[in-house]
Amino acid sequence: MKIVKVGTRRSGLAKTQTMQLINELEKRNPDVKFETVEIVTKGDQIVNVQLSKVGGKGLFVKEIEEALKNGEIDMAVHSLKDVPSELPPGFELAAVPVREDMRDAFLSNNKVAFKDLPSGSIVGTSSLRRSAQLKELRDDITVNWVRGNIDTRIKKMESGEYDAIILAAAGLKRMGWSDTIVTEYFDPVEFIPAIAQGALGVEIREGDIEMRNILSTIHDDETSTTTSAERAFLKRMDGSCQVPIGGYAEYVDGELYLTGLIMNEEGTEKFLVRKSADDPIELGNLVADEMEKIGAKEIIDRINENK
Numbered sequence: 001m002k003i004v005k006v007g008t009r010r011s012g013l014a015k016t017q018t019m020q021l022i023n024e025l026e027k028r029n030p031d032v033k034f035e036t037v038e039i040v041t042k043g044d045q046i047v048n049v050q051l052s053k054v055g056g057k058g059l060f061v062k063e064i065e066e067a068l069k070n071g072e073i074d075m076a077v078h079s080l081k082d083v084p085s086e087l088p089p090g091f092e093l094a095a096v097p098v099r100e101d102m103r104d105a106f107l108s109n110n111k112v113a114f115k116d117l118p119s120g121s122i123v124g125t126s127s128l129r130r131s132a133q134l135k136e137l138r139d140d141i142t143v144n145w146v147r148g149n150i151d152t153r154i155k156k157m158e159s160g161e162y163d164a165i166i167l168a169a170a171g172l173k174r175m176g177w178s179d180t181i182v183t184e185y186f187d188p189v190e191f192i193p194a195i196a197q198g199a200l201g202v203e204i205r206e207g208d209i210e211m212r213n214i215l216s217t218i219h220d221d222e223t224s225t226t227t228s229a230e231r232a233f234l235k236r237m238d239g240s241c242q243v244p245i246g247g248y249a250e251y252v253d254g255e256l257y258l259t260g261l262i263m264n265e266e267g268t269e270k271f272l273v274r275k276s277a278d279d280p281i282e283l284g285n286l287v288a289d290e291m292e293k294i295g296a297k298e299i300i301d302r303i304n305e306n307k
């Protein structure tokens, strides 16, 4: 029997989403046995520092790519939003399965609604994008950095260190926690999600046809197209992961749309662009072109100069 080794980060969420994906793969490839291999990444080891300050893209994927390269694993399951928009040579994204909920979820002690949070409340996030949008919506609350796996962050909120936190809906849903724990979901029109939030990506060694065939059984064309548009936009705008940037693509009446967001860290400057095109890469570039035309690149240059 063919044995395929599947690499995963070792956080609870990473292991859960990898197991769920393996279940789908097993159903469709009954002659293949899948085994998980846990890999500790730099992003998992550095837990006391704000991620955007650690620097370096792909904090959660480098060690996993090493394991792919040396044959320790045959495929790796990533949260697509943690995967840099350009893969290093020798690797390819072989499958993007159907997307989970792309929205951000708001969690608060006693389930106080976001708009009812008292002035001075402390909201925890580790994302520049979430922080900028929070500050724009509520300039009377304090945003503090929180790191750690999602269960750690939830515990920190429940212990009173934070009044509320924001997490990706997808992670909570995959863990089966969303029903009890979420206060509300932000509308993606008003609170723009991260590029590729809620999607997974399966990475393999470039040209590995056997893995490609196995993975073709779980690939989702719509998710692949929408996240391609988002990632094309990201690739043009931000190579550093230090810019508050968001975006989501969707089909509306059969037409592909992409909404892109660039903000400054303080949440006082905001560029929002929505466009439609047939080709996802073209669409990502179209939104990026418009961003540059209206001056969003100046925010990015300013951020890159100051670091």
Ligand SMILES: NCc1[nH]cc(CCC(=O)O)c1CC(=O)O
Residues within 6 Å of the ligand: 079, 080, 081, 082, 150, 166, 167, 168, 169, 170, 171, 196, 197, 198, 199, 200
């Ligand atoms: N930045 C960390 C990260 N990477 C992927 C997810 C889970 C959700 C997803 O798959 O988009 C999370 C946690 C979060 O943002 O709450």
